Structure formats: C-alpha cells, structure tokens
Amino acid sequence: MGGFWPVPDVLGYLAGSWRTERAVRDLASGDEGRFSGTTTFGRLEGGGLLSQxxxxxxxxxxxRPAQRTLRFLPTSTPGTTHVHFSDGRPFHDLDLTSGHHVTDHPCAADLYRGEFTTLDADHWHTVWRVGGPAKNLLLTTDYRRETAAADAGEPTGD
Structure with a gap:
C-alpha cells in the first residue's frame, strides 16, 4: 500500500458520496460478514457534515438492511473534526492532516481502536479493532468516492 495522503480540510474532503465496502471478522469464532453500501456526507445546518x-x-x-448516522463537527483546528453519534454523544476525534490517524472509543468494558488512512483524493479506509469481554472484532472498511457519472446512474440494460 502507498503512503498517506495529507488532508488539510477534512470536512471538505469527506463531503459527497462514497461507495462503502466493509469486512467484519469475529476474531473469537472466525465468523465473517460483509457490508456493501453508500456513505453520504451532507452539509449540516450550522456547520459540519451528517454522515448517512x-x-x-x-x-x-x-x-439484512443496515444503516448508521454520524455527525462530523468542525473544530478550531484545520484538518480536524469531532465525530458524534446521531444522538449527540461523542464518538471520537479525527485528524487527517498527516493522512493517518489513530483514535480510541471506550464502549462499556470494550475498547474500539480506529485507524484512518487517506490514500488519495478519492480513496480512504478505516480499520477498527474491538476488544474486550463482549467483543473481539476486526472491521476493515474501504471508501471510494462515487463519480458524477455513477451518481447520475448509468443505464443497466434491464
């Protein structure tokens, strides 16, 4: 994998629609799952982005259908954001100015450790390791920016 791609404006970088592919592995049982979908970062009134x-x-x-909503809120430091759950609870910080960021989120007795890497203008990924008495998971997500042509919907031939 190539080097990191620094992001001076994290909210500007994330804005738009991303094709989202996630592999989920239960490290205790060996079970594996997959998520395929879209993540859209739209503008929030008052600043920031709503991730759906x-x-x-x-x-x-x-x-089965799956969905998640997060709020990416501006900070006073360029290139950074605070990420909150949809109900307003803090989730984690995010600083992509170097193109790479590691953050933690304690959840009851489990710890979520997230690693964010930007690879270029249209591709970034995350790796979350979840460990504790209730969970032992590895979640790897790849995000690729959807192009204007894809957003417009190409004929499918149906």
Whole structure:
C-alpha cells in the first residue's frame, strides 16, 4: 500500500458520496460478514457534515438492511473534526492532516481502536479493532468516492 495522503480540510474532503465496502471478522469464532453500501456526507445546518451510511450487511449468509448516522463537527483546528453519534454523544476525534490517524472509543468494558488512512483524493479506509469481554472484532472498511457519472446512474440494460 502507498503512503498517506495529507488532508488539510477534512470536512471538505469527506463531503459527497462514497461507495462503502466493509469486512467484519469475529476474531473469537472466525465468523465473517460483509457490508456493501453508500456513505453520504451532507452539509449540516450550522456547520459540519451528517454522515448517512446505508446498505446490506450479510452475516452467517443472511442479508439484512443496515444503516448508521454520524455527525462530523468542525473544530478550531484545520484538518480536524469531532465525530458524534446521531444522538449527540461523542464518538471520537479525527485528524487527517498527516493522512493517518489513530483514535480510541471506550464502549462499556470494550475498547474500539480506529485507524484512518487517506490514500488519495478519492480513496480512504478505516480499520477498527474491538476488544474486550463482549467483543473481539476486526472491521476493515474501504471508501471510494462515487463519480458524477455513477451518481447520475448509468443505464443497466434491464
């Protein structure tokens, strides 16, 4: 994998629509699942971005709809943002000025450790390791910017 791609304006970088592919592995059982969908970062009134992820999560061969909403809020430091859950609770900080960031989120007795890497203008990924008494997971997500042609919808031939 290539080097990191520094991001001076994290909210400007994330704005728009991203194709989202996530692999989920339960490190205790060896079970694996996949999420495929879209993450859209739209402007929030008062500043920041509303991240809306939706798609299909397949676990044990069973596909089901999945969605998540997060708020990316501006900070006084360029290139950084605070990420909050949809209900307003803090989730984690994010600083992509170097193109790479590691952050933690304690959740009850479990610890989520996230690693964010920007690879270029249209591609970034995250790796979350979740460990504790309730979970032992590895979640790897790849984000690719959707192009204007894809957003317009190419004919499918149906």
């Amino acid at each position: 992820e939706s798609g299909i999560f397949v676990w044990h061969g069973v596909p």
